[in-house]
Amino acid sequence: MKHLLGSAFLLAAITAPAYAQTSSGTLDAAGATQQLKTLLALPFANDLVGASKVQRFAWIEKRNGVRNILVSDAGAAPKQITHYTQDDGTDIWGLALSPDGSTVAYVEGGDPEYPDDPSPNPDLKPVETRQLVHVISASGKDTIVGEGCNPTFSSDGKMIAYSRKGTLYLGAVGKEIKPVLTQRGSIISLQWSPDKTRLLFTLDRDTHSIIGFWSVKESKVSFLDPALAQDMQPEFSPDGHAVAFVRTHTPVTYHKNKDARFWSLQIYNLDTGKNRTVWTPSAGRGAKFWSTEGSGLLWADNTHVLFPWEGSGWLRVCSVAIDGGQNVPTCLTPDQAEVSSYRLSADRKALFYTSNAGNVDKWHAWQVGLDGAHATRLSNSADMETDLAVAGNDVAVIAANANQPAHVVVLAKGQSPKIPVDPQLPSSVHLVTPQDVQFKSADGIKVHGQLFRPAGTQSDKHPALVFVHGGPHRQMLAAFNSMGYYSNAYAMNQTLAEQGYVVLSVNYRSGTGYGEAFRNAPEIGRAGASEYRDVLAGATYLKTLSDVDPHRIGIWGGSWGGYLTALALARNSDVFRSGADFHGVHDMTRTDKMGLSPSENKAAHDLEWQSSPVANIAHWHAPVLLVHGDDDYNVEFSQSTLLARMLSEQGVNYEEHSFPNERHAFLRMQDWLTAYQWTNAFLARTLKDSQP
Missing domain, CATH: 2.120.10.30 (TolB, C-terminal domain)
Incomplete structure (x- = not known):
């Protein structure tokens, strides 16, 4: 049985307006904005946890940019136990359940990647934001117990501990929590x-x-x-x-000693x-x-x-x-396949795991006995199942598909799967089904990707885009992604296809899902940027398609994908007509490394420089969109200000935008929407409507 959390989402789906289209049937600018707004607002589940002694699951849901905690017993209709209402960029994370599931702890604010640094304030609040540990009792009372992270319950659920930097806090649930160690x-x-x-x-x-x-x-x-x-x-x-x-x-060193x-x-x-x-x-x-x-x-x-x-x-x-x-x-899980999440059963006799066994581009949940029994699928669903949790004797997975973002599915033994929140697209939204494709790089490496083709005839010549993910330890799939950053990117790629672009998402070498040799391929990143060969091969593949205009190929991506976007435009403005670079790295050089001789450090710096987009700035003439949050702790904001200065010196056409106080992965849905609107307008002007 499927449940929705109240009727608000269902009503929104029914009443969503019809999107404006051009005479060719593709979305115009207003229609693209409306579709993006709808897709970004869909409920998205993450941080799934389970109580060890009962069949109770909890997770964080982001809906219309607002994050709240939901709790479900054995897959039944969930209860919302927090009551946040604003898309203000306040993150919720560090979710923990007491063993009996009666008490919940979580962190409000801060940044899970950088919990010791100042809490972000992307909504430009006039006061300093804080990173707060909350405890919600069985009665539903939500109490702030202090500043910190890592809330953890004792085995009987009566004690709780958390930390802040190097200080450990400890106390009884419902009582004062005090520092005991620094x-x-x-x-x-x-x-x-x-x-x-x-x-x-x-x-x-x-x-x-x-x-x-x-x-x-x-x-x-x-x-x-x-x-x-x-x-x-x-x-x-x-x-x-x-x-x-x-x-x-x-x-x-970079060298591999056998x-x-x-x-x-x-x-x-x-x-x-x-x-x-x-x-x-x-x-x-x-x-x-x-x-x-x-x-x-x-x-x-x-x-x-x-x-x-x-x-x-x-x-x-x-x-x-x-x-x-x-x-x-x-080894309990199969060879020629990877795992992404794994947990033991309550009796410690079986291992539950998610894996791409049988098809490296498809992820499903499995079970195997620790006695060496044959592995079996936990469900027959075609959905991508990439994360899981155990609660009592039940298992739940985070699942997604081409039309539904990440959502929780509870898999109780002997029962049909239960979906506590079932995200459905409004009837006005029509997404394409991405195709899994493969092609080879110039040096013979097999590259996997997903192809988004506009609906309708393939006899027309469409502009095309290569999408490059960040990480670089990531894998894109033919579905909404279980990471919020790439779930948003999937929504953007779908909207680009609806605007008439052919989009190829490239899983370049150094990504995950295809084995250690692919992830640690020679000369990647600062050691030679060999992954760029796969990006260039993606453009070559697009040129072979009958529905692609080979003179109108662009590129976009964020983080490491921003780096590869900049590298593509710097090295091959003859191939890539324009691009959108979100918070990319542009100068890859680093300070000297201890343990290397002066000559070894110099050789490393030379290679880092040659792997940098700015090393080829003299060859860059294609226009580029630059977007960066100026409170980015992952990629220094100066990486983008440097590139803007160097592009100015070269006379290259570029458009620049920043988000004051935003982090690397934008925390506000509105900022994602705004950045994607800038991207749509920029690509329409420099790629879609441009003449060879």
Whole structure:
């Protein structure tokens, strides 16, 4: 059974106005704006969590730019437990449920990527914004307990802890929460021991990170075998007597030493105070640690640990015994496929995971027994299922498809899937179905992408665009994306197609989903920008299509995609007629790196410069749109001001816009809409309506 949260969205879908079209049947400027506004306003679900002891899920929904928390029991119609009403850019994140699901904690404001930095204020409020930890009780009362992040409940739900920079706060739910520990650095993770007597944390000190625990009874801090590495992803064993964690070292040079190994799996015995290395990968594939965001170590029982590993060249979940034997890992998920999210069942006998097994461009949810049983799909849906959570005995996934943005689907054993909020397009919106396509780069690399073709006859010659995602560790799919940034980009690509553009979204090398060799391909980024070959190959592919005008090909993208957009216009203004560059990197040079000789540093800087768009500024003559938020912590705002100055010196036509106080991924829906309106108008003038 499908449910909508009240009737407001359904009414909006019914009453949405018909969009204005040109004589050719494509959207005009007003129609494009209205479609974008409708698509960006659709409910979008993220940050899905589940209660460990009951079938209760919670997630954050963004609807019409406003973020709120929804709670659903076993997939039933959800209850909205927060009451925010403004598209003011206030983020909601760090969602946590008590084990019985009766209490909810979350963070209001701030930036989950940069929680120790000043809270953003994109709505230009006259007062300073703050990053606040909230607790919502079973009665629905919402209480601010302090400034910070990482709210975490104890195993009985009676205690809560959170952190702010290097300070740990602790107290009983409903009582005053007090600071109990302050250390230099930033506490970036928290976990309670099963018996509630200890709090495990990771302390980031930039050059290294160490793992410690706070003894609640003794009011004492201890560190677990502190070393010279980045220790991360600590996890208590089920009996609370041991902690598993990953110890990593970051390579200094670009060179690949065939004997190098950069990480190991550690087990710390809390009873004896002794630490030991239980497994180290072989040199070669998988010798550098890699995991997806939000996934880490899991204990199958007190003697086996599950961990992510790329030993076969693909990210898989593997298991290893910690008993001191040969410790040969057993991989539970299939080869030639990657995982993006994984959780254990409540009884720790099965692993739930999302994977692109069978088709690297399709993601689905799977289940496999830890005894080696055959893996089975959790649903028969064709939707992209990229994230999951477990609540009691139920599993829920974040799903999306070509017509529906990310939404929650609850998969209870023996029951039909339940969709608590079912986003539906208004009848006035007609989206194209993107095609999965493949083509080859000039050096033979196979490249995957999605092709958005305008509806109607393919005999007409259309302007075309290459879209390049950011990251660069991302993968675009033939559906709305589960990341808000790229869900918006998908809406934009759909709207561009409705305006008459053929759009090719390129999954260039250094992206995820296609194995370690593709993600870590030679000479990528600052080491030579080899991924640009795939972008250029995308333009070459577009020229082979009968419905594309080869003289009207443009490019657009943000972040790393902004970098590649600028690189394309700088190197190949003869191919790309114009472009839109959102918050891109334009000068890739860095300061000297410790551990490299002066000559090695010079060689690295020369390569960084050659990989930079500004290195080819003399060849740049195509017009470009520049958009950047001036409170960007991911890409320095000066990267765009530098490019504007250099384009001015070259006499290149460009249009420039900034959002005061906005972050890298714009926090306000209105700012996304405005940026896309600028893009539509700019591309219409410089590409769609231009003459060869």
